Amino acid sequence: MNDFLGIELSTERCRLRPWRMEDIPLIPPVANTRDISWNTSFLFPHPFDEAAAERMVYWARKGAGEDKWQFAVLVDGELVGSCGTIRGTDVEAHTARVGYWLGPAHWGKGLATEMVAELVRYMRDHTPIEQLTASCFGWNPASRRVLEKTGFRQEGLRRGVVRKWGKLTDLWIYGLLL
Template identity: 40%
Template sequence: MEFVLRKWKPEDAASILEYANNEKIAAALRNAFPHPYTLEDAKAYIRACIEKGGDRQVTRAILVNGHAAGSIGMFFGTDVYEKSAELGYWLGEPFWGQGIMSEAVIRMCRYVFAKYDIERIFAEPFAGNRASRRVLEKAGFTLEGVLRSSVYKNGMLQDSCMYALLRR
């Protein structure tokens, strides 16, 4: 399925609300991604993406059929992690299983490696999130390890996985 990655615009808020207000998505992400997800949450997220874009992070809307249906971002490390970036992403449930996210990850990684002095991109999906792990594997990431009982989400301890992609 065709999609476009582009910078966020304030008018994306209503579209994001439509897809982000989903308990399944929130269950697979950090607690900073709320459920229920409100229009104010969408506006605040987009505002933060616009204001913080550039030196410390790169975030893009994932547009499907002209509507913002998800998000992908790279968040650059500091101090001894200044050559690393953390990848985060989500996509509206109607578009799962269509190869969109794997291709979005590939495009974003190519862009960040070409434009920034980054040597390592990593992601840390919950171990039980097989779909997200598959996205990373299809995009060329390597599983570096399982972090046992590293995540506390919805009253439960869960394992997470460390995946990475190196410039070389």
């Protein structure tokens, strides 16, 4: 087994570990909500059924520890969401893009800040990645705040480049040197 797939990280409240096949049926009850999809790309569909969960877990495990570092996040043994990175390509191969989500029942308790801070620490200490990038939709101030609280700085704003379900918004670009 790839070494990465055996790791486990902990914070005060969260356990972060790579996705396992047995997670698949546990994902839709947490992820099947417009509240998450509204703030993410079309790669995070709504409805989010078991087929979508299977695609996500296969995707997360392909290249894990080489060009992808994707974690299931658990609190008290229960799946609550995910955070992870995917490596850039070509001239951006020293960078990685960060993504994260939580089931809405778990919002507003500081969990995203806690898990993203641990992800940043892991990427800094255990991978060759030198810079992280992230982007948030204009209507997602909570996500921007998570990035600011975990050390990211705003690097740009791409006006009107996001159209989701018929609505246009800006894309806020963030970066963090590791």
